[in-house]
Amino acid sequence: MRSLYSKIILPIAALVIISVTSIMIFSVININLFIAPDIKQITEDLISSKSNEISYWLSMRISEMKQLVSTINIEEVNKEAIEKNIKMLRNYQIRNIENYESFGIISKEGAKYLTNGDIIAVESREYFKKISEIDKEYIITDPIISKSNEVEIILIIMKVRDVKGDVVAYLSGAVSIEYLKDIVNRANIYDFPVELYNEDTGSVLVSTMANIDNKMIDSKFAKFESNINNESSWSIKMMVPDRFINRKIKETAIFTILLGIGILLLTIYILIKYVKSIIKPIEELKSKMNFNDIKKLSKINPDNDIVELNSLGTSYNSMIENIETLIKKLEAEERLKKEAEYKALYSQIKPHFLYNTLETIQAMAIAEDNEEVETAIGNLATLFRIGLSSDKSFIKIEDELKHLESYVNIQLLRYGDKFTYELSCNNINKKSKFMKFTLQPLVENAIYHGVKLMDKIGYIKVDIYCLNNDYIIKIINTCDKIDKNKIHKVNELLKNDYKKENKEGYGLYNVNQRLKLNFGEKYGVRLETNKSAVIVIVTHPILEEVQDV
Numbered sequence: 001m002r003s004l005y006s007k008i009i010l011p012i013a014a015l016v017i018i019s020v021t022s023i024m025i026f027s028v029i030n031i032n033l034f035i036a037p038d039i040k041q042i043t044e045d046l047i048s049s050k051s052n053e054i055s056y057w058l059s060m061r062i063s064e065m066k067q068l069v070s071t072i073n074i075e076e077v078n079k080e081a082i083e084k085n086i087k088m089l090r091n092y093q094i095r096n097i098e099n100y101e102s103f104g105i106i107s108k109e110g111a112k113y114l115t116n117g118d119i120i121a122v123e124s125r126e127y128f129k130k131i132s133e134i135d136k137e138y139i140i141t142d143p144i145i146s147k148s149n150e151v152e153i154i155l156i157i158m159k160v161r162d163v164k165g166d167v168v169a170y171l172s173g174a175v176s177i178e179y180l181k182d183i184v185n186r187a188n189i190y191d192f193p194v195e196l197y198n199e200d201t202g203s204v205l206v207s208t209m210a211n212i213d214n215k216m217i218d219s220k221f222a223k224f225e226s227n228i229n230n231e232s233s234w235s236i237k238m239m240v241p242d243r244f245i246n247r248k249i250k251e252t253a254i255f256t257i258l259l260g261i262g263i264l265l266l267t268i269y270i271l272i273k274y275v276k277s278i279i280k281p282i283e284e285l286k287s288k289m290n291f292n293d294i295k296k297l298s299k300i301n302p303d304n305d306i307v308e309l310n311s312l313g314t315s316y317n318s319m320i321e322n323i324e325t326l327i328k329k330l331e332a333e334e335r336l337k338k339e340a341e342y343k344a345l346y347s348q349i350k351p352h353f354l355y356n357t358l359e360t361i362q363a364m365a366i367a368e369d370n371e372e373v374e375t376a377i378g379n380l381a382t383l384f385r386i387g388l389s390s391d392k393s394f395i396k397i398e399d400e401l402k403h404l405e406s407y408v409n410i411q412l413l414r415y416g417d418k419f420t421y422e423l424s425c426n427n428i429n430k431k432s433k434f435m436k437f438t439l440q441p442l443v444e445n446a447i448y449h450g451v452k453l454m455d456k457i458g459y460i461k462v463d464i465y466c467l468n469n470d471y472i473i474k475i476i477n478t479c480d481k482i483d484k485n486k487i488h489k490v491n492e493l494l495k496n497d498y499k500k501e502n503k504e505g506y507g508l509y510n511v512n513q514r515l516k517l518n519f520g521e522k523y524g525v526r527l528e529t530n531k532s533a534v535i536v537i538v539t540h541p542i543l544e545e546v547q548d549v
Helices: 004-034 039-071 079-095 126-133 178-187 247-289 307-347 349-367 371-388 397-415 439-448 484-495 506-519
Strands: 100-107 111-114 119-121 138-140 152-161 167-176 194-198 203-207 221-227 234-241 394-396 419-424 433-435 458-467 470-478 524-529 533-541
Touching (some): 004 247, 039 152, 039 221, 039 234, 079 100, 126 138, 178 194, 397 439, 439 470, 484 524, 506 533
Parallel strands (some): 419 458
Antiparallel strands (some): 100 167, 152 167, 221 234, 524 533
16 A cells, blocks of 8 residues: 555656756756856946946046145134135035035034035044044045935045145035936946945945845846945945846757746646546545534545555544534533623622612712712712723723713812812813723822822823824823933833833823723823923824714
């Protein structure tokens, strides 16, 4: 009895080996015959021509900068000398606006005077340190973004010497690299990856990799490289796919494709005939399993010719037995689940009993005409009714406000001499859905970590308003002393989704985490301060209006 693996894999493996071997033999023979020895030279000439073009452009800019340096007359760096030379540079820049974004004169102390009138300090910048330390007369920086118009530029910085040959200042020229990008893009005539590279810094100055499609990225490449000129550490690199280098093997490719198609068709025909004889028992098993009602599945007689099919049939029969066992187990578990639901329903009686008891005590307080006790019990009953009567995570915003009002009223009975309270919630839809237990924990935090600790009467305000399809909630509480470092630390913890382990400030972190889990990183809690108060700011989306949440 042969295995299913051996009956299928051996013929397929033999056919694949024959096909691949045939393709490889004919490909290698024809590649050796048709590869032209001048392909590499043609590619090198192409990259060299672009290197020369960049070298010429760069040499022109350096030559222009040297000429400008020779016209600068600064025997002593002072305001009059700077203004005179800046005016000359500004006129030159206007005439050569296509090449230069701006010019600047840098003092040896690092003050940079720009042609647009700005003065900036550059003593801490790398290019100033470098030009101050090296012996070369100039440096060229990697591309940076111009702050004036956000254009990519390079800086050519040259030393300015006096008649004695001493360095008195530096000339800085901001050169747009759009022309360099154009050269590199024009070098990319076959959509090959081309890079302009700085050997000193290891930085890619200009690259066409962003324009390369996925097929090109997956290709194999040969690298061609050419230095820009003797004065620069720049080089231009081109990655040429093997398919370009081997373009002269078109005849071989056609022949190989035709041969592969012939072998493939023959292989498919043989496989179809052969596999049909193998899958017949599997089709029979499939027909036995094709029932929508799992209870109607029946056992089969395993195939005795192939080991795998015999094992499959035996496993199928074992599966049927296991399914029957699982069905009985699930039915038993369903009964236990219903019993648990009845117990859970019974447990709901306890909070209802608490509400009814509180209302009874409230009625007694009314009968005794004790308003303070009546108010406290009424607020406590409302607090429990909204907080515990539903297991839903969202309620109407008006119910959330009632829950908050009950809590604050209870706290005012206890700490009435410690703070005053104000609620502002105009122009909001109080029927819209709102995350439960959002406001009360934050006001509790404001009481226990804010106004309760004050030596004088504090103030708490809850302000709710709409902004760009969101609710913005501000809980403002006064403080005797504001620790800005602690506020910053708390904001960092909130931003990083920190989970508070101890009880202090738990409500703040809990509300923040639930907002992010329900609505995404845009929403949550953050803290701000002013001279005398801490402001907790909550961002909550405006949800749909519901009649019964």
